Amino acid sequence: MSINKSSKEKKVVIIGGGPTGLFAAYNLLEKGFTVELYDQMTAVGKKFLVAGHGGLNLTHSESLPTFTSRYGKDAKRFKPWLEGFSPKDLREWCKKLGVETFIGTSGRVFPQKFKAGEMLLLWLKKLKENPNFQLFTKHRLKQIETNKKKLGKGNDLPKATLIFESENQKVSVSIFEKQTAVLFALGGGSWSKTGSDGLWIEALQNLGLLVAPFKSMNSGFECNWSTHFEKKAQFKPLKNISLSFQKQTSRGELMVTPYGIEGGALYPLSGFLRDEIEKNQKTNSEMGTKVYLDLYPDLDKEELIERLNKPRGKNSLSNHLRKKVKLGSLAFSLLKEVTSKDILKDNERLAETLKHLPLKLLKIRPLEESISTSGGLTFNNLDDSLMVSSLPGFFAAGEMLDWEAPTGGYLLQGCFSTAYHASDSILSYFSS
Ligand SMILES: Cc1cc2nc3c(=O)[nH]c(=O)nc-3n(C[C@H](O)[C@H](O)[C@H](O)COP(=O)(O)OP(=O)(O)OC[C@H]3O[C@@H](n4cnc5c(N)ncnc54)[C@H](O)[C@@H]3O)c2cc1C
Incomplete structure (x- = not known):
């Protein structure tokens, strides 16, 4: 059986419900968009929960230039994104969510009393309270069909169709020019039981996008x-x-x-x-x-x-x-x-x-065990707004992009800052 969702309302389709996708959803709802979030797992934020096991290190309190240098060869690229949504902004956002943070002796920032699970609940509650938010779990992105040839301004045909698999059914989501934006927030390739299995690579490579092989990072x-x-x-x-x-x-x-x-x-x-x-x-x-x-x-x-x-x-x-x-x-x-x-x-x-x-x-040690992975969708597929250059209206953020950083809060901050930048870019895309 096949389901076709071809509603033409202005909306953002986010694929991946880790911290990147969830934070983008929060921002986009605040900007007044309709957001549909799809994730292949039965629940979202599974890796975020795992990150909380050893103490959820959200970010770091060091100066922004030192913080930025942690992104190594990508430090220059990350600078404007970290300035746009800084470690300080992340702490303020946590506070807004009801999660006070503190700076540990090492300078790392943690939630004061909330565990990752409690923080995730508050976060999801805020999203679900918004009538413009819809969550689709157990939806695995399998394929993206583009419709480049038939497209023209004012054309009624979708410019692309996202094909999901959900409980043995095929679900198609139509993407219309300037009506729908898509944000990929599909995560890296470690801890596959959290949903971060990196199997999305094939769907993106089939679009002609370059994906660098995953490598273990922050690993034994x-x-x-x-x-x-x-x-x-x-x-x-x-x-x-x-x-x-x-x-x-x-x-x-x-x-x-x-x-x-x-x-x-x-x-x-x-x-x-x-x-x-x-x-x-x-x-x-x-x-x-x-x-x-x-x-x-x-x-x-x-x-x-x-x-x-x-x-x-x-x-x-x-x-x-x-x-x-x-x-x-x-x-x-x-x-x-x-x-x-x-x-x-x-x-x-x-x-x-x-x-x-x-x-x-x-x-x-193998990918599966590592805290994070380097590799993923390479930056040369994207423009400065984190939009896929060959597919206007499609954006990407978070750990699925080809960057690496050490532990210390730099991973989550990198996800939040890129998600924030992509959300801003989606706003500009719709208003251009
Ligand atoms: C043990 C451990 C401890 C960690 N501790 C910390 C820490 O203290 N501080 C820190 O900064 N970072 C930490 N991290 C890293 C941090 O958790 C990740 O960098 C972060 O979760 C990445 O966020 P993301 O949203 O980009 O991807 P993910 O959290 O990986 O989310 C990706 C989502 O996409 C979904 N998805 C994937 N493919 C598909 C598909 N085809 N269709 C539909 N949905 C799909 C997945 O189900 C998943 O929900 C830790 C990681 C681990 C494993």
Whole structure:
């Protein structure tokens, strides 16, 4: 059976009910538009809920230039979008929704008392209160048929038809020139159980659009641990450490796992490490790459040597290190795993190693597990308004676009800011 929705009222069709699509819906309803939001899942915002599991880091309080620099090669592109809807604006919007926020010690911004689920409920309530909003869950976008040849000004034919699959039925949604705008907010390619499965790629590629392959970002890495160490590496954290790779340094926590490493200190470096491993693979120069762990970022080498040189008495080396430099058992096992016995006998070399422990990383963990993905619809398909150049009236925003940023609130802020910009652009599209 096939359903055809060919209403010609002026409206915006949003596909994807993650934070990007939901925020665009909020803005567009405020601007007076009719909004239809389609999502393939039984409920919207599933990845947003997952993001809330470890504390929902909405954005960051650092200065806007520093914030902008987190978008790496796309920083220049993101600048006007972040200025248009800044971290401060996001906090004010949360407040308007009834969600007070606070700045944590790291400068990251979190909801004060609400969990992600409660915030999502408030957000959806605001949308559903608006009579111009309609939500269609269990609608999977399968295909987009364009009707370029038959189009002309004043033509009654739709310029495109969106084909959804909903509970084994085909649902067609007609898109009319200057009557309907479409916003793709289809998300990235990790955590497919949240709906972010990246399967939309085919529908967009069939329109001739370029989509860069998804890559893991903010992800763990695999190491070739010995069987002996693997048993000790049971998702335990090394706290207050720093990691460095080339000129980049990152502080925080590192989780040691049976397959390798994970955690907050690693994620900001993950894009650089992933690219280096890929480069080395192509040039056959080295298998994997190395990241350097400083177990004592607040102590300099001389201070460490002084402490290590204190009399050891009858203490074993592990006890001596535990007593004199507070080295925990996991860190000691890791030290033994990756260094030679000679180093352990020489305090100067030992101090140097404790501050510069090489960890060989073989490959990044799979897409499915990563917090975010880079790759997606490339920016050269879009103009500055985030409109698809070859398909006027079709816009895209959020994680489905080909950009990457570390954890720290930059992902959600990137989604909110691009959604805001696309909503503004849709207004201009209708009024031009
Ligand atoms: C474990 C984890 C923790 C995270 N923590 C944080 C954090 O603390 N701070 C932060 O800034 N970011 C965090 N993120 C990242 C953040 O959640 C994402 O960047 C954000 O959800 C992306 O929003 P989006 O709306 O662009 O895409 P998504 O949230 O992925 O939403 C896309 C939507 O599109 C729908 N869809 C996809 N294909 C189709 C189709 N063909 N038809 C119809 N609908 C479709 C999906 O069902 C989904 O609902 C975290 C992510 C994970 C996995």
